[in-house]
Amino acid sequence: MAEIGSYLKKHTEALVKDVGIEAACELTGKSKATLGRYYSDNSEHLDRFMPVDAVARLEQASSYPHVTSALAELKNITLSHGSPKANSERQGGVNADVIALSQRFAMLMTEYQEAIEDGIITVNEAKRLLRETVALQQVLIDMKLHLQEEST
The missing domain is CATH 1.20.58 (Methane Monooxygenase Hydroxylase; Chain G, domain 1)
Structure with missing residues (x-):
């Protein structure tokens, strides 16, 4: 389970950085510190993950659906990006x-x-x-x- 958490945190970080930290704060209504905790690998934040609604808002603004793609990969599913x-x-x-x-x-x-x-x-x-x-x-x-x- 720890490997899955680490994998999702890395993709969450990629998502936030794709959108930009300032824009991510605006879109989610979360502070920089809170967003940082969602992808932190420090032991006190290992069980903390970004809420799905925040992921959806960020992925709408991102160039790529980082977290959705990671979840699909964990389930061995292939996604098509765009229509x-x-x-x-x-x-x-x-x-x-x-x-x-x-x-x-x-x-x-x-x-x-x-x-x-x-x-x-x-x-x-x-x-x-x-x-x-x-x-x-x-x-x-x-x-x-x-x-x-x-x-x-």
Whole structure:
């Protein structure tokens, strides 16, 4: 259970930082200290998690549904970000997606290579790897939507 809590706290932190701490305070009506407690890994805050309504408000303003995605991953569920109608204005098609996929994967591998050079992946390196993984995931979602559009 502790691993799940830690995983959710990391995604909660990513969500707050995606929106920005000041904006997150406004959207949730919570103080910086309270928001910080939601993703703190200090022992006195291990059982404290962000309320679902606050997550929903922040994810509406974020670039990616960090906590919802984490919950889905814990249940081994795949989510599609956005709707085909909203994404139909995207430039390119499957060919552009394949190029973007190759580029993003290369960036992820570059980050990974740099992270393991000393044999230790630091917290900051892990955060960079996570950002690249999320970006790669978004390209895959775009590709999926293009393929769905072409198959209908």
